[in-house]
Amino acid sequence: MSVLKIEDLHVSVETEQGTKQILRGVDLAVGEGETHAIMGPNGSGKSTLAYAIAGHPKYHVEGGSVTLDGEEMLDKSVDERARAGLFLAMQYPVEIPGVSVSNFLRTAKTAIDGQAPAIRGWIKDLDSSMTALRMDKSFRERNVNEGFSGGEKKRNEILQLELLKPKFAVLDETDSGLDVDALKIVSEGVNRAKENTGLGILLITHYNRILRYVKPDFVHVFVAGKVAEQGGPELAVRLENEGYDRFLQGANVG
Amino acid sequence: MALASPSLVPVQTRSERPSSTDVSDFPAVTGREFEWKFAPLDRIRHLTEGALDGGPVAFQYSESAGTSVEWVDRATAVVGVAGTPEDRASANAWGAVEKVLTITVSSEEAEELLVRREHFDRSPRAAHVVIEALPNSSGTVILEHRGDAELSENVEIVVGEGAQLTVVTVQEWADSAVHLSSHFATVGRDANLRHVIVSLGGGVVRVNPSIHLAGQGSSTDAFGLYFADAGQYLEQRPYIDHQAANTRSRVNYKGALQGAKAHTVWVGDVLIGPHADGTDSYEQNRNLVLSDGTRADSIPNLEIETGNIVGAGHASSTGRFDDEQLFYLQSRGISEEEARRLVVRGFLAEIITQIGSPALEERLTAAVEAELVEAEVVRAAAAAPTLDGGAA
Numbered sequence: 209m210s211v212l213k214i215e216d217l218h219v220s221v222e223t224e225q226g227t228k229q230i231l232r233g234v235d236l237a238v239g240e241g242e243t244h245a246i247m248g249p250n251g252s253g254k255s256t257l258a259y260a261i262a263g264h265p266k267y268h269v270e271g272g273s274v275t276l277d278g279e280e281m282l283d284k285s286v287d288e289r290a291r292a293g294l295f296l297a298m299q300y301p302v303e304i305p306g307v308s309v310s311n312f313l314r315t316a317k318t319a320i321d322g323q324a325p326a327i328r329g330w331i332k333d334l335d336s337s338m339t340a341l342r343m344d345k346s347f348r349e350r351n352v353n354e355g356f357s358g359g360e361k362k363r364n365e366i367l368q369l370e371l372l373k374p375k376f377a378v379l380d381e382t383d384s385g386l387d388v389d390a391l392k393i394v395s396e397g398v399n400r401a402k403e404n405t406g407l408g409i410l411l412i413t414h415y416n417r418i419l420r421y422v423k424p425d426f427v428h429v430f431v432a433g434k435v436a437e438q439g440g441p442e443l444a445v446r447l448e449n450e451g452y453d454r455f456l457q458g459a460n461v462g
Numbered sequence: 463m464a465l466a467s468p469s470l471v472p473v474q475t476r477s478e479r480p481s482s483t484d485v486s487d488f489p490a491v492t493g494r495e496f497e498w499k500f501a502p503l504d505r506i507r508h509l510t511e512g513a514l515d516g517g518p519v520a521f522q523y524s525e526s527a528g529t530s531v532e533w534v535d536r537a538t539a540v541v542g543v544a545g546t547p548e549d550r551a552s553a554n555a556w557g558a559v560e561k562v563l564t565i566t567v568s569s570e571e572a573e574e575l576l577v578r579r580e581h582f583d584r585s586p587r588a589a590h591v592v593i594e595a596l597p598n599s600s601g602t603v604i605l606e607h608r609g610d611a612e613l614s615e616n617v618e619i620v621v622g623e624g625a626q627l628t629v630v631t632v633q634e635w636a637d638s639a640v641h642l643s644s645h646f647a648t649v650g651r652d653a654n655l656r657h658v659i660v661s662l663g664g665g666v667v668r669v670n671p672s673i674h675l676a677g678q679g680s681s682t683d684a685f686g687l688y689f690a691d692a693g694q695y696l697e698q699r700p701y702i703d704h705q706a707a708n709t710r711s712r713v714n715y716k717g718a719l720q721g722a723k724a725h726t727v728w729v730g731d732v733l734i735g736p737h738a739d740g741t742d743s744y745e746q747n748r749n750l751v752l753s754d755g756t757r758a759d760s761i762p763n764l765e766i767e768t769g770n771i772v773g774a775g776h777a778s779s780t781g782r783f784d785d786e787q788l789f790y791l792q793s794r795g796i797s798e799e800e801a802r803r804l805v806v807r808g809f810l811a812e813i814i815t816q817i818g819s820p821a822l823e824e825r826l827t828a829a830v831e832a833e834l835v836e837a838e839v840v841r842a843a844a845a846a847p848t849l850d851g852g853a854a
């Protein structure tokens with residue numbers, strides 16, 4: 209049983225006004241095949257948690273640990289973490305001019321596996337994932353995320369998730385900006401990855417909507433840089449009805 | 463009282479820049495002239511001030527259907543159709559040349575012509591090339607440069623009515639080579655010139671194309687790709703002269719710089735003349751800085767002398783790696799080294815894929831790859847901690 213464990217994580221970021229504390233002691237454990245929803249108001253630090261796990265250089269870890277099956281991730285470089293089995297579907301995927309989707313995917317797959325994928329099987333996997341995500345074949349020759357719509361960028365993130373087969377994925381607001389059809393397509397992709405590989409998921413979202421399609425086992429309410437409350441799927445329903453106000457009382461947001 | 467501030471009036475418009483085929487019409491170069499402002503004068507002085515050997519130098523070329531290549535005596539060659547020297551090195555070469563290398567594209571579907579020039583040596587030389595595309599012809603001429611050289615040259619390009627000509631000049635000189643090249647092009651009615659400069663190797667390489675859109679409806683696509691390593695000086699000053707009505711130009715130059723004292727210069731002049739109604743022009747230059755200690759000068763300049771144009775724009779930028787791009791690639795397991803290579807390769811691919819010659823595109827992709835591998839070695843060495851505290 210694989211497990212991703214986040215313990216007492218403190219993270220800050222440098223701003224023009226000086227060092228700003230964002231994460232203030234996050235504790236979370238995600239087991240293999242589990243889906244944990246992280247819900248919270250804007251600015252509560254959800255993306256910071258995602259970036260800190262992935263190792264973005266802007267976010268400074270002040271304390272705590274992130275381990276994958278007991279191995280410390282925080283000492284590793286960004287690419288080493290990915291090769292260890294972590295994946296981040298970004299809230300705002302970056303455009304890479306001049307690098308085609310197919311070249312990018314093959315390069316990433318080769319890096320993750322430590323060897324180039326066999327051509328035949330690779331093309332087949334790529335084709336079937338793209339078809340399932342309703343991505344036209346022409347996307348293979350387009351530059352990564354360049355000129356993609358918001359929905360296309362999110363699908364491209366899930367395409368990578370399916371092909372790179374990580375142990376744990378953080379999905380940062382993959383649902384935001386998607387219409388219902390796109391939301392279903394993306395959710396199906398996430399569920400396929402889960403079924404096929406026993407993926408553990410940290411599903412960051414602002415809304416309850418996606419949780420109808422990707423069923424969470426646990427829900428954590430994130431406020432002011434830490435988990436304020438946790439429960440089962442029923443907590444998400446309650447949040448939808450009541451909003452975050454209850455948690456924001458007295459909380460130092462932002 | 464006059465309202466116009468004197469600072470709004472250009473000191474000298476591009477159309478009024480002095481030109482002459484006689485070197486004595488240009489005063490000795492001091493380095494204060496705008497056209498010599500950035501260049502390392504001590505490395506080029508023998509080409510601007512000294513005597514040049516204008517004899518023919520052996521070269522190789524491909525036998526390509528629909529094209530011809532020959533040496534023509536200076537006395538009988540038709541020169542000066544496409545332009546007149548605007549600087550002293552160019553005029554110096556103009557006067558010294560004994561034979562003119564004449565390349566003609568005569569067929570509607572001419573085969574790609576490759577001219578390889580690699581037998582220059584360290585003696586200061588002058589050369590003159592005339593490339594002519596006959597009316598309604600279509601073809602590609604590639605000039606490749608290797609080995610050592612101390613060369614000042616003029617390249618004239620005459621694109622006849624309705625012709626489609628691609629001229630590519632590739633500089634892969636040895637590190638010690640000095641190459642000052644002025645290209646003059648005149649593009650006829652409804653004709654198109656695709657002009658590509660690729661400068662990868664050489665100590666001092668300056669290729670300045672002046673492209674005159676002389677015929678109505680003529681157009682040019684001018685591209686440049688350069689990669690400057692430590693100590694290299696690479697300069698290019700594209701000048702697009704919109705003379706006739708309904709002319710169109712697109713200028714796109716991209717460069718990468720890596721290593722101490724890698725220096726690139728791009729000066730892009732666009733002149734939309736008084737009769738160039740309906741002109742559509744855009745020029746841009748982008749530089750990617752891969753290490754400390756480099757210098758990229760990038761100066762776009764647009765002069766408009768008619769009010770009735772379709773569009774005229776310019777863009778110039780010089781920047782480092784986008785950290786977010788690197789993070790994105792690394793978060794997919796790709797090492798930093800490979801991520802950097804992917805980004806630079808992608809940045810320069812935009813130009814390479816425009817050349818239109820599959821074989822050359824493939825070869826240049828490999829050449830850029832080799833530059834990147836070399837750059838990575840330099841970068842890694844610079845980043846490695848030194849035991850003695852890194853005394854320079």
Ligand SMILES: Nc1ncnc2c1ncn2[C@@H]1O[C@H](COP(=O)(O)OP(=O)(O)O)[C@@H](O)[C@H]1O
Pocket residue numbers: 221222223228230248249250251252253254255256257266462
């Ligand atoms: N790179 C950064 N520079 C400055 N402030 C940042 C940066 N990243 C995040 N923040 C700040 O940290 C807080 C948490 O941001 P974020 O993690 O993006 O929240 P969420 O994803 O929950 O909306 C916000 O106040 C935000 O402005």
Ligand SMILES: [Mg+2]
Pocket residue numbers: 254255256299380381
């Ligand atoms: Mg966020």
